[in-house]
Amino acid sequence: MSSAVARPRKIVVGITGASGAPYAKRLLQLLAEERAAGRVELGVCLSSTAPEVWALECGGDLREALDVPVWGLRDFRAPFASGSAGWHAMAIVPCSMGTAARIAHGISDTLLTRAADVMIKERRSLVVVPRETPLSTIHLENLTALSRAGALVLPAMPSFYGKPETLDQAIDTVVGRILDHLGVDRTLSARWGEPDTGAKT
Structure with missing residues (x-):
């Protein structure tokens, strides 16, 4: 009896020039691990200012830092530029308000x-x-429009009930939630109600 081979989950990560590049860096580190394990097919696309902000906040060249393919600003040959390719999910991390406005108003430039x-x-x-x-x-109106259109708005707001002790741990509380909604099973920090959260009723 043959067993079906699970197909990798197809995920796009978009990075804009908003502050918050460390969130994108951590997310891509984890997704690159999933890609190496054959569980994820990964595509990355950028806004024009993303490399500049990445250099400021993370240091170095964005494309050199990522162990994943990065598509050009207007390279519409990318498979995820078409719905027929069947990509499953996308996260825009961080998402600038300019990018949110363009998406909310259907501008695909x-x-x-x-x-x-x-x-x-x-x-x-x-x-x-x-x-x-x-x-x-x-x-707020643009984010509301995106939510009404079916997007999930997940602000980069760390949680503290798990008592993060470092900046990296605080970042993981956000990245973990992003992965949850991308359909990737990775537990990065204690969840509410787990014994080691320190949560009190």
Whole structure:
């Protein structure tokens, strides 16, 4: 009796020029591990300012730092630029308010915004991770429009009930939630109600 071979989950990560590059770096480190294990097929696309902010916040060249293929700004030959390719999920980490506005209004002028548009129209999982604060009424309206269209808005807000002791641990509380919604099973930090969370009723 033959057993079916599980197909890798196809995931896109978009990185914009918003502050919050360490979240993207950690997410891609973990997804690269999943890719190496054959559990994930991974595509990465960038906004025009993402490399500059990455260099400022993480140091070094973004493309050299990533052990994954990075598609060009307007390289619409990327498989995830079309709904027929059947990619499962996308996370935009971090998501700038400019990018959120373009996606909310259906402007697909780059590979990143096109990929997000594909996720919405195909009813796939789109996780939008804004870090901006404070948020203006315009920002909130655009994020609301994305939510109504089916995207999940997951602000880059660390949780503290697990008592993170380092910046990396705080980052993991956000990245872990992103992975949950991408359909990737990785437990990075204690979950609510687990014995080691230190949570009290």
